[in-house]
Amino acid sequence: MIVVTAPTGQIGRQVLGRLLAEGEHVRVIVRDAARLPAGARERVEVVEGSHRDLDVVTKAFAGADAVFWLVPPNPRAESVEAAYLDFSRPACEAFTAQGVARVVGVSALGRGTAMAGKAGHVTATLALDDLIASTGVAYRALALPSFMDNLLRQAEAIRDRGVFTAPVSGDLRAPTCSTGDIAAVAAELLRDDTWTGVEEVPVLGPEDLSHDDMARIMSEVLGRPVRFQRVPDEDFRARLVGFGMTEAVARSMLDMMRAKEAGLDNGVSRASGGGSPTGFRQWCQEVLSPAVLA
Template identity: 60%
Template sequence: MIVITAPTGNIGRHLLSRLLESAPAAGEELRVIVRDPARLPAGARDRVEVVTGSHGDAETVDRAFAGADAVFWLVPPDAALTPHDAYLTFSRPAVDALAKHGVGHVVGVSALGRGTPLADRAGLVTTSLALDDLLAGSGAAYRALANPSFFENLLEEADSIRENGVFTDFVDPDRKAPLVAAADIAAAAESLLLDRSWTGTGSVPVLGPRDLSPNDLARIMTEQLGRPVRYAHQPLDELYTTLVGYGLDKTFVQGIVDMKRAKDEGLDAGVTRTPDTASPTDFEHWCAQTLKPAVRS
């Protein structure tokens, strides 16, 4: 039995789709934890066991982890809370349930940066790495999918790209860094969940096929969208002021700012890309298949 948390999110929906195809042949049953079962794909509802509720709730994870062999763990960040509460307090009931039910394997979504000088001052990344340690303490074998920023972050810029031909971020225009598609993270998770020969604690970087700078992204978007797109570099103090103005928790906002600053200082550059750490989806393909329809909608 494999349990999937956040099955309707960016990564979870890809993972669920993949496991619906591969799990039956491997003799695996699937269980999902979801607040609103109506958000599951229609074709999935009759093929998985559904536990309704929040995976931050003790009773929900106790029911969901009973009899489970493996769990995919993803915390949807809640910017109304402090980073500690959003990640660690949220996950503590799950850690207790993993230990109670003797779940053997857990795959979590995490970040790059462990072991680098920036890791202890990288905001939300620092908290994410602390969450890895918390989950590893459950007694289950644990693998953290260590990811850079996602291509999907650019979907938040679709309106600006459509209306103004501009996307914004807070890193140097020429700062090259790895970027990854959510679908590739899901593929890495699927492989680990189905082949549970691994033991102990470790991380699995998922780095995309090559490093790209914001200026590289602008050039590729211009080519793929058939219209000029440019990058606008914004200062980090503007980010803090804007997000606090939306009423978000100030410590969570500071965590975002510190994460962005660490990335601009090279946080994601500490892992060498190899055939094992590279993932296949390139930005050109993602633009054509995902960003282009969003910009045109």
Template identity: 60%
Template sequence: MIVITAPTGNIGRPLLDRLLESAPETGEELRVIVRDPARLADAVRERVEVITGSHGDPEVVDRAFTGADAVFWLVPPDSARTPQDAYSGFSGPALRAFAAHGVGHVVGVSALGRGTPLADRAGLVTATLVLDDLIAETGVAYRALANPSFFENLLEEAGSIRDRGVFTDTVAADRRAPLVATADIAAVAAGLLLDRSWTGAGSVPVLGPQDLSPDDLARIMTEQFGRPVRYERRPLDEMRTALVGHGLDEAFVQGVVDMKRAKDQGLDAGVVRTPDTASPTGFAQWCARTLKPAVLS
């Protein structure tokens, strides 16, 4: 029995699709935790066991983890909490339930940066790495998917790209770093959840096929869309003011700012890309398949 949290998100949805595709051969039973089952396709609901509620709820995870062999763990974004509460606090009931129900294997969504001088001052990334340690301390076999920023973050910029030909971030225009498609993260997670021959705790980097800078992204988008797209660097103070103005918790906002600053200082650049850490989806391919329809619609 594999339990999937956040099954309607950018990683959970393609992960669930992969596990369902393989289920006739593997015989794996699948259980999902979801707040709103209506967000699952009818064909999916017919093939999985659905536990309704939040996976931060002790009663929900107790029900969901009963009889479970493996869990895919993803903490949902919660900008109304401090980073520590958003990650470790939310996960507290699950940490206890892993041990109480004898869950053997956990695969979690994490971040790059462990072992770098920036790891302890990287805001949300630091909170993620602390959670990795807490999960490992429960005694489960644990693999943290160490990810850079996602291609999918650019979907939030689709309106600006369409209307102004501009996307923004806070890193230097020529700062090259790994970027990854969430479907590739899902593919790695599926392999780990189905295998379960691994033991102990460790990180699995998922780095995409190449490092790219914002200027590289602008060039590729210009080629894909057939019209100019440019990058504008946004000051961190401006971003902080805007996020606080939207009512986000000030400690959470500081966590975002610290993460962005660390990324601009090279947080994601510490892992060497190898055939094992590279993932296949390139930005041009993702752009044509996912971003272009969103921008040009």
């Protein structure tokens, strides 16, 4: 039995699809079962509720061999520590009480770097890894850079104004990965019952690109000019607050981006493993282009 949390989200939905395609017995935790992908509802066990609730995770983890753990975004959180650590404490209790053997979690690059202690969401994510590992469960933390799919949030600006933005330098090269590749690695680990201990598993994509590189590739794939524009840090923070984020979450996002600007994501070499197959051009062709041109 494999339990999948956040099965209607960007990553969890793809993890669920891969597991079902392989004929795995899957149980999901979901607030609203009607939001599950078409065809999945009849093929999974459903526990309705929030996976921050002890009663819900206790029920869901009963008899489970492996759990895919993903903390959903909470733009209204009073702090990122509350959003990540407090949210996950009931699950950590249930991992032990229900005898879960293995957990695969969505985490971040940066452990051991000088920037890790003040990297906002990344700092909280790495602290969550430590919390999960302290339960004694076998754990694989997917150590991730920025997601290509985050650009979908700017699909309208790319379509209408030919621009996308971020509070980083246009010439900073760093890894990025697709959520499809993240889901593939997660599903493989969840299906493998041979691993033990605690390790990070980087998912780095096949190449390092700058935002200027991305703009060039987008322009070529979309057949229209696209440029990258750096936004000032405080404009970025204020924009997030304007979208409804708490000041604490917006500040944490800015701290994370500042850490990435300082090289947070550049400390792991693909020579040691972690390269994933989907390049940015392929992702643009398969994912971004349909979203922009729709």
